[in-house]
Amino acid sequence: MIFEDLPTTPTSEELIDKAFSRAARSGNAKSGLEAQQSMLQTAANIMSDNLENVVTAWPDFEYDVDPFYYELADAILDVSIAHSDGSGDDEPTTGVDALRQSLSQVSWAGRKTREIHEEYQSRLRKTDIDTARKHRQQAFARLADIVEQVDEHLRLINDARNELRDLPEINADEPTIVVAGYPNVGKSSLVNDVTNARGETDSYPFTTTGIGLGHFERDHIRYQIVDTPGLLDRPPQERNEIESQAVSALEHLADCVLVLLDPSGECGYPIESQLELRDAIEDQFENVPVLTIGNKADRSRDVEAEYYMSVETGENVETVLEAAIEAISYEPELPFDG
Incomplete structure (x- = not known):
């Protein structure tokens, strides 16, 4: 069934802890500027890869999901979370639309973590070790902030996964x-x-x-x-x-x-x-x-x-x-x- 093998979605706290603990281990294996660069690359890669994997694990509802399962999923996902469009006017979004908006927000977060990585890696190559450490700490703070911004969306995606993965397995292509x-x-x-x-x-x-x-x-x-x-x-x-x-x-x-x-x-x-x-x-x-x-x-x-x-x-x-x-x-x- 199309939703059966969806993986568990991590919370922001779980993802940040995973990224920073791996980064610390990679930094301990090196020294000087190389250690700071390795820590930043490890943390950013884990965050961006995990965020992108959350999105790509889901089928494209517009092209890959049969109308039967689309409407069934829409019926089951009784989530109602206000998503801001940036104008200050929040409107409740429900069902599959809420899920798709959350997936879009997580995709945005994945791109942002890569951008932060690129921005700070260039800084780390042109400075002394003390300044490099400060830049790396700033990058970590910004990376964590991006992931925390989408915590609500990560939780919604995981709730949707838990509700949809047990749908009855019916072959929508069979008469x-x-x-x-x-x-x-x-x-x-x-x-x-x-x-x-x-x-x-x-x-x-x-x-x-x-x-x-x-x-x-x-x-x-x-x-x-x-x-x-x-x-x-x-x-x-x-x-x-x-x-x-x-x-x-x-x-x-x-x-x-x-x-x-x-x-x-x-x-x-x-x-x-x-x-x-x-x-x-x-x-x-x-x-x-x-x-x-x-x-x-x-x-x-x-x-x-x-x-x-x-x-x-x-x-x-x-x-x-x-x-x-x-x-x-x-x-x-x-x-x-x-």
């Missing part, structure tokens, strides 16, 4: 069927029945239950089938703002939505409420095929649906899957053969 409907209508049973999904569960950070994720193949094409408890199992008005944004992210992932209904009423929700949820999902996923499936057909078919099935008995399950595959009409990219 995907999303299963929706009220609890107990048979969604997880369907996912488990048609795939090897048992145990393939993980949680979005903002839901209390794990998603169901499975895979199956048809004609050498692998399909994902996803159940999202906590998101598409209740009406939109019952979702909080973050959950609503996560549903918007699912619009980028879903190639087909199966809305399961339980006309038997055993799920505990009246069929009228189930149909209202179906209508809301159709409105939300207006650019995606949405199929209405009457499950538990061995007990009741007292609802108008496009297909009827029973996961428990296996009746028409394959028919429903084939209908979803046909609705997706996925065409794999073939190599150009001239």
